[in-house]
Structures are given as structure tokens and as C-alpha cells.
Amino acid sequence: MEEPLPGDMVQRKRVVPRRDLFVQELKMFSSIALPLVVVVTASQHFSRIASMIMAGHFGEDSFSGTSIATYLTDVTGFTLLFGMASALESLCGQACGAGLYHKLGMNTYGAIISLIMVCIPISLLWLLLDKLLIFTGQNHLISAEAGGYAFWLIPALFPYAVLQALIRYLQTQNLILPLVLSSVAALCFHLPVCWAFVFYLKLGNTGAALALGLSYWFNVILLVLYVKYSAACEKTRISFSTDAFLSMGEFIKVAIPSAVTVW
Secondary structure, rough: OOOOOOOOOHHHHHHHHHHHHHHHHHHHHHHHHHHHHHHHHHHHHEEEEEHHHHHHHOOOHHHHHHHHHHHHHHHHHHHHHHHHHHHHHHHHHHHHHOOOOHHHHHHHHHHHHHHHHHHHHHHHHHEEEHHHHEEEEEEHHHHHHHHHHHHHHHHHHHHHHHHHHHHHHHOOOOOHHHHHHHHHHHHHHHHHHHHHHHHHHHOHHHHHHHHHHHHHHHHHHHHHHHHHOOOHOOOOOOOOOOOOHHOEEEEEEEHHHHHHEEE
């Protein structure tokens, strides 16, 4: 019987580890990506949809205005912040891989400051949303409903910016479970609060928008408490310093193209 050449045996030995490595990487990717997409991201979108649906029970004009405002604020605000925050996946990943845990925390601080600053012009745009809709020929009543809903969504914009940075901070360290638990808790918090604001207190779409902001703040508080007291974040947990402002430039350079790809 012809014996295999030494080179063939080496090649066969190399194929098996590569296949096993691929399976391991696929399992690790699935354990991170699936919970983030199915639970964390989906729960945030569902909260906005739930607010829109509850606010839409006050008539056709209210539902139309809330729907338009939900779409426009999503495109001009929430999606933009989501895309910019995705830059942290690259920056924090590099810092964590190199063992520069101090830089990982500093990049997160810089991202939070940058995203909050971006919220300011977005807020000004939302303040003028009703006038912009009227200028484009939309119905005045629907435009007023959309503008009012967008105005009361402004308080939700700032915690959302902080939340996206914290998600990337924990995601980079493979701390997925606290993200899942906090997202589920925030959603469970949002639904009854939104119902109470909209129907019990009769605040209408104003209450739906305010409830969304409260749920985002609730999620942020849960994650901040976890980062502050969990031993898993001990290496990357740092105190705020002026160095965070120096990391803003590096973040913005990566955040702009990152936002374009998502937007």
C-alpha cells in the first residue's frame, strides 16, 4: 500500500484545526451577536414602536404625526448616534486586545462627551420639525402633532447617546449578560410607565415620548451601577479626567465614517 507523503500528512493535520477553529469562532460570534441583536437592539426599537402605538390611540392625526416623528427622529437622531457609537467597537477592541485597559475606559468617556455634543444640533433640528414639515407641504395638524412628539423626545436623546457608548464598552469585554438583563428590565419598565403616562395621566403622545426617555435613563442607571460595582469591569473602570477630551478627536475620526455606513 502506498504511504502518504509527509507533506500530505502535514496538510491533513492543518485542515482539522482550521475547521475546529472556524466552529469555535462561529460559536463565540453567535454568543455575542445574537443576544445583542435579538434582545438589546430589538428591545430599544420595540420601546419606540410601543410608544408610537400607544400615542396613536388618540385619533388618526395623532397616529400619523407620531408615526412621522418616530421615523424622522429615528433617521436624524437615534440611528446617527447608533452608527457613531459603533466606532467604539473598533477603538475599544484595539485597546482591549493590546491590554490597554485604561485607554478602553478613556475612549468610552470621550465617546460619551462627543455623542452628547452631537445631540445638541439634533435637538435644534427636532425643535424645528413641525415648521420643516409644513414647509414641505404636510398637513398643519399632523405637522403640529409630529413636532410636539419630537420635542418631548429630546430628553430621550441624551440618555440614548450614553447608553450606546456603555453598550460598546461592555460588548468589547464580552460582558453580554448584563446588557441583556438591563435591556429586558428597561423594556419591562417602559411598557407600564408608557401606559400610565398616556392613558392614566392622559398625557397623550407627550407621555409616550417622556416614558421613552425615562426607560433609557433607567437602562443607563442599571449599566452604570454594574460598571461601578462589578469586579468584571475592575481593569477598565477608571475615574473621569481631562484626558477624555483628548480622546474625542480619535473617536470622531472613526465615528463619522462609521455613522455613514449605518445611516
